[in-house]
Amino acid sequence: MRGHLDGLLLAVLEQGPLHGYAIIAAVQERSGGVLELRTGTIYPALQRLERLGLLRSSWDAVGERRRRCYELTEAGRRSLEEERTAWREFTTAIGSVLNPVPTSPGLAT
Amino acid sequence: MTVPTSADSRRDDPVEDPVEKYVATLSGALRGPARLKGRLVEEIRDGLDDTVAAYMREGASYERAAREAVREFGTPDGIAPSCQRELTIAQARHTARVAALAAPAALGCWGLIRLAGRDHAWQPGPVTELLTLNLAGVATIAAVLAAVTLAVTGPLARRLPTPHRLPLAVAWTGTAASVAMGITALVLVALSLVVADWPLAVAAGALAAVSHAVVAASARTCRRCARLPVA
Numbered sequence: 001m002r003g004h005l006d007g008l009l010l011a012v013l014e015q016g017p018l019h020g021y022a023i024i025a026a027v028q029e030r031s032g033g034v035l036e037l038r039t040g041t042i043y044p045a046l047q048r049l050e051r052l053g054l055l056r057s058s059w060d061a062v063g064e065r066r067r068r069c070y071e072l073t074e075a076g077r078r079s080l081e082e083e084r085t086a087w088r089e090f091t092t093a094i095g096s097v098l099n100p101v102p103t104s105p106g107l108a109t
Numbered sequence: 110m111t112v113p114t115s116a117d118s119r120r121d122d123p124v125e126d127p128v129e130k131y132v133a134t135l136s137g138a139l140r141g142p143a144r145l146k147g148r149l150v151e152e153i154r155d156g157l158d159d160t161v162a163a164y165m166r167e168g169a170s171y172e173r174a175a176r177e178a179v180r181e182f183g184t185p186d187g188i189a190p191s192c193q194r195e196l197t198i199a200q201a202r203h204t205a206r207v208a209a210l211a212a213p214a215a216l217g218c219w220g221l222i223r224l225a226g227r228d229h230a231w232q233p234g235p236v237t238e239l240l241t242l243n244l245a246g247v248a249t250i251a252a253v254l255a256a257v258t259l260a261v262t263g264p265l266a267r268r269l270p271t272p273h274r275l276p277l278a279v280a281w282t283g284t285a286a287s288v289a290m291g292i293t294a295l296v297l298v299a300l301s302l303v304v305a306d307w308p309l310a311v312a313a314g315a316l317a318a319v320s321h322a323v324v325a326a327s328a329r330t331c332r333r334c335a336r337l338p339v340a
Contacts, residue, residue: 020152021159039160039181040188043152044195047145051198053264068152079267 005045007083008035010054010076017060019067020046046070054079127175128157135185140334141196142203149192157182190340197334198262201276204331207324208283209255211290212248214320219244221313222297222304240296247289254282277335283328290321 012018012026023046024039049055054076060069072080136150157178164174182188219241258279262271272278294317301310 020156021163024156025163038183038188039156040153040183041191043149043156044188044191046152047149047195051195051263052267054267065155067155068148075264075267 004083004087005037005041006049006054007080007087009042009045009049010072010080010083013055013070013072013076014080017069017071019060019062019069021067023070049076127172127179128154128161131157131179131182131185135189135192138185138189139192139196140330140337141193141200142330145199146196149195153182153192190338193334193337194339197276197331197337197339198271200327200331200334201258201279202262204283204324204327205251205255205258205279207327208251208279208286211286211320211324212252214316215244215248215290215293218293218297218313218317221309221316222300224306224309237296237300240292244289244293247285251282251286254279276331280328280331280335283324283331287321287325287328290317290324294318294321 008027009023012023012030018026020043024037024042027035027037046055046057050057050070052075053073055070056073057068057070059066061067062069132150132154135153136146139146139150157175160178160181161171161174164177165171169177258275261269261275294314297310297314297317301307301314304310
């Protein structure tokens with residue numbers, strides 16, 4: 001799960017800026033409640049992605065409160081595409097092993 | 110109907126409030142640049158408040174909502190290493206920058222002292238020349254390490270892992286730079302007794318002393334950060 005955290009955070013920010021709690025809620029909602037994040041670790045992860053130049057943040061008014069909101073940078077969008085490509089390749093490879101395409105007996109050596 | 114927020118319902122005694130207790134414990138465990146640490150702790154507090162408010166909208170009491178929110182976040186001891194990693198890297202970047210600035214400060218100091226001795230009544234002796242050489246060496250190493258640190262903890266970190274011992278290396282390089290600037294300050298003040306333009310020599314010594322103080326404080330915090338566990 002930890003290895004995919006960056007991709008999950010980038011993906012939920014693709015549609016627009018969100019603050020920390022909204023990001024956590026979006027991941028849980030999109031996964032149908034299956035993915036339970038250790039909530040406290042999200043905040044340093046967001047700061048790390050900002051340091052890497054994949055996110056930018058600013059204090060914005062959310063309702064009556066002031067919250068730190070994060071949004072994707074261009075580098076963040078490119079990184080998200082790379083994450084998606086890597087994930088597709090990974091699931092295709094695992095799928096090929098778990099569900100092999102049956103070969104005709106004549107081709108077996 | 111108005112739904113109470115967590116802030117409305119917070120217990121009067123902050124020592125007994127689970128959210129306040131959590132934030133105080135976490136804040137006490139973390140070391141690093143004050144502004145970044147404050148921002149991180151404030152964001153976590155906001156997240157806890159939002160989580161408490163969400164539980165209360167589902168009908169939970171404040172006490173139960175706060176307990177659930179704290180459980181969801183993970184224990185302060187559990188999340189501190191993740192938070193500390195970012196703070197340690199930020200402190201290493203800060204120390205690298207101030208240590209690198211010691212190089213132009215040192216050059217400025219020695220430029221001033223040569224200007225102060227321009228009447229040729231005083232010429233630098235071999236000890237002073239050796240000291241200048243050592244100072245230039247330390248300043249060069251600090252500047253190179255600073256450039257490497259800023260690169261490998263910035264955009265390059267997307268492709269390369271950050272060396273585990275880098276913050277400690279930066280901390281000790283900063284310490285060396287601060288010691289060099291401290292010695293420079295003492296030597297410059299001593300030289301003010303023999304050069305013609307002594308106020309200029311004292312000014313150079315003061316510049317070195319300020320540089321020493323700034324680099325030493327940052328290097329000390331960086332050493333403390335580098336000793337803490339990170340995840």
